[in-house]
Amino acid sequence: MRLYKRYVDMIVMTNKEGKLKPLYMIWESREGKESFRIDKILDIRKASSQVGGCGLLYECMIDGKIRNLFYERNRWFIESYHP
Amino acid sequence: MWDRVIVHADLNHCYAQIEEMLYPELRKVPMVVGGNEKSRHGIVLAKNDLAKEFHIQTGESLREAYEKCPHLLVIQPHYEDYKYYSEEVKNIYREYTDKVESFGIDEAWIDLTSSQRLFGGDPIAIAKEIQMRVYHELGLSVSMGVSYNKIFAKLGSDFDKKMGFTVISKKNFKDVVYPLPVEDLFYVGKATTNKLKDKGIYTIGDIARSHKEYLKSFLGKNGEMIWYFANGMDVSEVALSDNERMPKSIGNGITAMHDLSTFEEAKDVFRVLVESVASRLKDRNLKGSVISIHLRDNELNSYTRQKKIDIATNISSEIMLVVEQLLQENCLGSCYGYLDRPYRSVSVCVSQLADDSSHVQLSLFVDENQRQKEKKIDRAIDEIRNKFGFEKIKRCCMEIHRELTNFNPKEDHVIHPEGWFKSL
Numbered sequence: 001m002r003l004y005k006r007y008v009d010m011i012v013m014t015n016k017e018g019k020l021k022p023l024y025m026i027w028e029s030r031e032g033k034e035s036f037r038i039d040k041i042l043d044i045r046k047a048s049s050q051v052g053g054c055g056l057l058y059e060c061m062i063d064g065k066i067r068n069l070f071y072e073r074n075r076w077f078i079e080s081y082h083p
Numbered sequence: 084m085w086d087r088v089i090v091h092a093d094l095n096h097c098y099a100q101i102e103e104m105l106y107p108e109l110r111k112v113p114m115v116v117g118g119n120e121k122s123r124h125g126i127v128l129a130k131n132d133l134a135k136e137f138h139i140q141t142g143e144s145l146r147e148a149y150e151k152c153p154h155l156l157v158i159q160p161h162y163e164d165y166k167y168y169s170e171e172v173k174n175i176y177r178e179y180t181d182k183v184e185s186f187g188i189d190e191a192w193i194d195l196t197s198s199q200r201l202f203g204g205d206p207i208a209i210a211k212e213i214q215m216r217v218y219h220e221l222g223l224s225v226s227m228g229v230s231y232n233k234i235f236a237k238l239g240s241d242f243d244k245k246m247g248f249t250v251i252s253k254k255n256f257k258d259v260v261y262p263l264p265v266e267d268l269f270y271v272g273k274a275t276t277n278k279l280k281d282k283g284i285y286t287i288g289d290i291a292r293s294h295k296e297y298l299k300s301f302l303g304k305n306g307e308m309i310w311y312f313a314n315g316m317d318v319s320e321v322a323l324s325d326n327e328r329m330p331k332s333i334g335n336g337i338t339a340m341h342d343l344s345t346f347e348e349a350k351d352v353f354r355v356l357v358e359s360v361a362s363r364l365k366d367r368n369l370k371g372s373v374i375s376i377h378l379r380d381n382e383l384n385s386y387t388r389q390k391k392i393d394i395a396t397n398i399s400s401e402i403m404l405v406v407e408q409l410l411q412e413n414c415l416g417s418c419y420g421y422l423d424r425p426y427r428s429v430s431v432c433v434s435q436l437a438d439d440s441s442h443v444q445l446s447l448f449v450d451e452n453q454r455q456k457e458k459k460i461d462r463a464i465d466e467i468r469n470k471f472g473f474e475k476i477k478r479c480c481m482e483i484h485r486e487l488t489n490f491n492p493k494e495d496h497v498i499h500p501e502g503w504f505k506s507l
Binding site for chain 1: 108220
């Protein structure tokens with residue numbers, strides 16, 4: 001299945017050391033906005049994305065599925081199955 | 084463990100590759116990053132592999148490129164992205180050593196001599212690790228040359244442009260380097276190549292086997308230098324990462340929106356350039372005493388004229404005065420107010436730089452109070468521009484030829500040219 005690059009709004013916690021922890025992802029669609037909780041962060045590493053761009057990859061568990069969230073310079077995108 | 088480990092890393096087709104990394108679909112079509120044709124910067128800055136198949140060359144005009152490939156996709160350059168990602172690549176290099184010397188935006192020498200033991204002791208494995216990290220973390224491919232001097236390292240990285248990896252050691256350099264044509268050697272350009280070929284010297288091996296004095300006799304000191312290069316005797320150091328060299332000159336130039344035909348047009352364009360140069364000099368606390376102008380006419384013939392002044396300066400009005408004199412003496416045509424021919428691009432440069440804070444002998448014949456006032460005006464303009472933006476203050480004359488003077492040379496796309504001799 002083809003993946004798309006979708007920039008998303010995020011709710012993120014910045015801790016005292018300046019590290020970022022994504023808490024919720026806000027998904028916008030025709031039906032409106034929906035927030036998804038980041039259940040678990042499995043891995044954090046620098047990586048390039050197959051949908052273009054690179055940055056800090058947060059491999060996350062969202063809604064029971066593994067998803068790749070990228071922090072690219074100053075914004076977030078997700079490798080999405082929906083354009 | 085090697086006595087000396089120098090790696091040269093080259094981000095291939097830098098601009099095009101960064102665009103492809105950000106937008107992978109560009110890999111499927113012939114694409115070039117090109118300047119703006121309307122503002123007459125319409126040349127190919129970088130090309131992707133598919134464009135290369137159509138024999139499109141970097142530096143040729145977009146018109147020529149379209150002739151070779153009518154369905155060519157031309158992307159406008161995004162210099163901020165290129166600077167950001169090329170710096171990210173260099174940040175990876177800097178994790179391995181403090182000796183990373185940039186050579187332009189996309190190339191760098193990395194000296195692993197002192198740190199090879201820290202990372203396992205095998206220089207080839209370390210260089211490969213760096214190459215793979217750049218690929219996985221940033222999605223960019225760099226070609227690498229690993230050698231024991233900077234010249235052979237660079238030669239190695241030019242060997243294979245597609246994420247190549249070439250090792251030129253003291254053992255194999257004669258087999259690898261000697262059969263290569265002379266023009267592959269660093270600092271052998273078109274003119275030197277022709278001179279060497281006239282003397283029957285065709286390969287780098289031929290240079291190495293020639294007598295040093297013989298090369299010097301017809302190439303001057305460059306002949307001696309390329310003899311050392313060819314024999315692998317280059318011992319120049321890789322500069323430390325935070326080592327900022329003193330500039331030898333500060334200049335700005337522009338290809339105008341349309342050819343400059345009158346003296347007033349040329350003067351207005353030069354004024355914008357001079358303001359930028361004066362401001363950059365003051366930022367670095369420098370002043371200069373040689374002012375030169377460079378002009379290129381619409382048939383691409385170019386020439387430079389320069390003038391030495393008695394009192395070194397960084398005041399825009401003083402620099403502008405000299406520029407006007409140079410223009411009047413060299414470029415005025417027979418028809419009043421017109422230049423001798425239409426000019427396509429112009430630049431101004433201030434050299435023989437000195438520290439602005441040092442004590443100076445005042446001249447009896449110059450009103451120093453007036454000079455200081457002019458300097459204060461320059462500073463005030465710079466402050467306003469820094470705080471509120473470049474557009475917020477300008478001289479009224481800039482409104483006359485707005486299409487020509489509507490640019491900011493200080494901030495727009497600043498790529499500094501690199502030379503080898505700075506490191507010697």
